[in-house]
Amino acid sequence: xxxxxxxxxxxxxxxxxxxxxxxxxxxxxxxxxxxxKWLAQGSADVIEGAWPGSVVLIEFPDRAAxxxxxxxxxxxxxxxxxxxxxxxxxxxxxxxxxxxxxxxxAGEVRAAIAAAASG
Numbered sequence: 001x002x003x004x005x006x007x008x009x010x011x012x013x014x015x016x017x018x019x020x021x022x023x024x025x026x027x028x029x030x031x032x033x034x035x036x037k038w039l040a041q042g043s044a045d046v047i048e049g050a051w052p053g054s055v056v057l058i059e060f061p062d063r064a065a066x067x068x069x070x071x072x073x074x075x076x077x078x079x080x081x082x083x084x085x086x087x088x089x090x091x092x093x094x095x096x097x098x099x100x101x102x103x104x105x106a107g108e109v110r111a112a113i114a115a116a117a118s119g
Contacts, residue, residue: 001095002059003066005036008089010053016085023081030078034069035061053087066092 011020031037040057060066069075082088 001062001097003061003063003092003094004039005056005058005060005066006091006093007056007058008051008053009056010087012086019081020085023078023085026078026081027075030072030075031058031069033074034065034072036065036069063092063094 016024028038036058038057039059040055043054044051060069
């Protein structure tokens with residue numbers, strides 16, 4: 001099951017400084033050994049709410065690969081180049097299992113609520 005990294009990224013002044021550019025030049029090499037690949041990067045069209053900044057979307061083969069990448073010595077070495085020069089909200093989220101439906105999920109929630117109410 002794939003795991004996705006989503007980064008809500010804000011760069012002060014909207015232009016990366018020297019350290020931010022160094023991070024960009026080095027980060028891809030840290031992702032590749034863990035099977036990560038960029039799926040999206042850049043500004044987004046905000047349809048509802050607010051989303052200042054841009055988005056980065058990276059796919060990893062699974063949660064272990066994503067976590068191992070983040071904790072790897074190679075990534076930890078360059079991490080301060082991002083954290084000290086930008087504002088990021090970084091999350092991992094797993095892909096959905098085969099056959100998942102939102103209606104089915106709603107049914108599971110309804111069943112859990114009913115079980116809790118009767119138990």
